[in-house]
Amino acid sequence: MTCDVPAVGSIDARAYRIPTPGPEADATLTWDSTTIVVVTVRAGPVDGLGWTYADATCVPLIRDVLAPQVLGAPVTDVPQSWEAMRGRVRNLGRPGLVSCALAAVDLALWDAAARALDLPLARLWGRVREHVDVYASGGFTTQSSEELAAQLHAWTRQRSIPRVKIKIGESWGSMVERDLDRVRLARQSVGDGVELYVDANGGYPVGQARRMASALAAWDVTWFEEPVSSDDLAGLGQVRGHGPDVAAGEYGYDLAYFARMVPYVDCLQIDITRCGGFTEWARVAAVAAAANRDVSAHCAPNLSAHAGAATANFRHVEWFADHDRIESLLFEGCLDPAGGTVAPSMTAPGHGLSLRPRVAADYEL
Numbered sequence: 001m002t003c004d005v006p007a008v009g010s011i012d013a014r015a016y017r018i019p020t021p022g023p024e025a026d027a028t029l030t031w032d033s034t035t036i037v038v039v040t041v042r043a044g045p046v047d048g049l050g051w052t053y054a055d056a057t058c059v060p061l062i063r064d065v066l067a068p069q070v071l072g073a074p075v076t077d078v079p080q081s082w083e084a085m086r087g088r089v090r091n092l093g094r095p096g097l098v099s100c101a102l103a104a105v106d107l108a109l110w111d112a113a114a115r116a117l118d119l120p121l122a123r124l125w126g127r128v129r130e131h132v133d134v135y136a137s138g139g140f141t142t143q144s145s146e147e148l149a150a151q152l153h154a155w156t157r158q159r160s161i162p163r164v165k166i167k168i169g170e171s172w173g174s175m176v177e178r179d180l181d182r183v184r185l186a187r188q189s190v191g192d193g194v195e196l197y198v199d200a201n202g203g204y205p206v207g208q209a210r211r212m213a214s215a216l217a218a219w220d221v222t223w224f225e226e227p228v229s230s231d232d233l234a235g236l237g238q239v240r241g242h243g244p245d246v247a248a249g250e251y252g253y254d255l256a257y258f259a260r261m262v263p264y265v266d267c268l269q270i271d272i273t274r275c276g277g278f279t280e281w282a283r284v285a286a287v288a289a290a291a292n293r294d295v296s297a298h299c300a301p302n303l304s305a306h307a308g309a310a311t312a313n314f315r316h317v318e319w320f321a322d323h324d325r326i327e328s329l330l331f332e333g334c335l336d337p338a339g340g341t342v343a344p345s346m347t348a349p350g351h352g353l354s355l356r357p358r359v360a361a362d363y364e365l
Contacts (some may be wrong), residue, residue: 005034005074006044006116008081011067011105013039015056016363018326024140027169027203035365036330037062038355041108043075048112049331049353052273052302053323053338054100056365061101062270065089070105076113081277082106097216099253099276106277107303108254111350121351122344125278131341132308134301135197138164139319145185151321152189159338163195166224168212169203176208180215187219197223198244204228206235213243223247225269230261237264246351250274250298258284262291267315271298272307281307289313302327306344317342327353330360 019033037058041048052058068350069084085105089098114124116206136155139148147168155161168179187196198221204212209227216224224244228235230251240246250271252258254276258268268288272281288295294315297304301319308314319337331353333344345352 005076007195008041008043008048008070008073008075008109008112010042011039011062011070011108012042013037013059013062013101013104014360015059015365016330016360017056017365018329018363020322021325023142024322025142025170026140026167026199027201028172029201030142034326036326037104038330038360039104039108040355041070041075041112043112043116046075046112046115047177048075048110048115048350049355050104050107050109050111050277051300052100052104054097054104058101058104058207059096061097062105062308065092066082066101066105068178070109075109075116078106078109078113079279081109082277084218086276095253095257103273103275103277103280106279107272109279113156114350116348120344120346120348121306122309123346125282125306127309127346128312128314129309130307131343132314133163133295133316133341134161134305134319134337135163135165135195135316135340136161136321136337137165137197137199137299137318139164139182139186141167141170145182148182148185149189149267152186156190156194160340161319161337163197164190165197165199165225165318167201169200170199171203173200173204173208176212179212183216183219183221192220197225200224200227202226202229202231206232209235209239210242213239213246215243217243223267226250233261233264239266243316247296249295252284255280255287259287262288262293263353265293265298267294269296269298269318271300272304273300274298278307282311285313300327301337301342302331302353303351305335305342309344311316322324330356330363332356336342
């Protein structure tokens with residue numbers, strides 16, 4: 001039996017900026033829009049689609065630096081293409097925007113490869129589970145009490161999602177009483193049968209984070225994300241064991257960083273659109289498994305769900321409100337997290353998503 005594998009013929013990248021419904025903030029950042037860089041790989045009769053939530057400066061990096069390393073390669077030889085791209089950017093500095101650009105191309109290549117083989121991505125990668133757990137994420141510090149309660153009600157009552165996460169650590173951890181009031185409100189809003197998570201986005205110093213961990217346990221919070229900066233690995237370790245599980249990793253861009261982080265957290269978060277794509281995701285998950293740790297997907301829910309279905313030591317996907325809104329706007333075929341799980345299609349090839357070009361054109365930079 002032979003299989004004709006098309007070669008990568010072209011790679012294009014475009015940036016889109018989508019406004020938020022209103023001002024949004026976490027512990028350390030405020031924003032009023034989100035930029036997404038979308039990559040299209042064309043290989044013979046198929047197109048593959050990937051993206052990253054990163055600055056528009058990724059576009060020339062993809063077009064001028066990464067694409068020439070991949071053109072003409074068999075579309076199914078994604079690891080080989082990934083190594084070629086990694087070698088090319090070594091002197092540019094792997095972390096940060098370079099890794100985001102690499103991730104977007106890698107994901108588009110995997111999608112194109114799966115479509116060329118007429119396989120769903122989760123089937124190509126090797127499915128571990130049919131359904132993937134999700135948690136709803138938002139709870140921005142800019143929300144009023146009424147807005148927060150309404151969002152939580154929509155997630156848990158209207159969409160029946162049994163796991164939710166809110167932001168705390170407001171203004172670099174300087175508003176602890178308001179943080180605790182919001183946690184109390186969240187627990188009262190969702191009731192006892194819903195898992196409650198919090199994300200401090202690295203806003204607290206270590207001592208304060210440890211005290212918060214103890215206080216959070218009183219409200220049955222089971223997930224404390226980035227209690228201190230993810231650059232402070234020892235600090236993460238000092239918070240761990242004082243209450244909820246400690247999670248971090250969304251700012252991980254390469255395997256070595258995740259390997260250093262593993263001993264200091266209970267669950268390793270991987271952002272598939274930042275870490276270098278699925279090629280690096282799989283390696284990171286293996287490192288976590290070797291240390292008996294779970295991994296969780298940070299954001300980009302409609303891509304992350306496919307990786308979660310193919311990862312044994314996987315906990316859940318963050319169904320981030322901003323990315324859910326953006327992906328539902330720009331792409332056909334998005335998944336529905338109602339009920340608290342999603343099941344990536346086993347009939348549509350690739351990830352099953354397609355860009356809505358007319359809609360996207362209104363937001364192109």
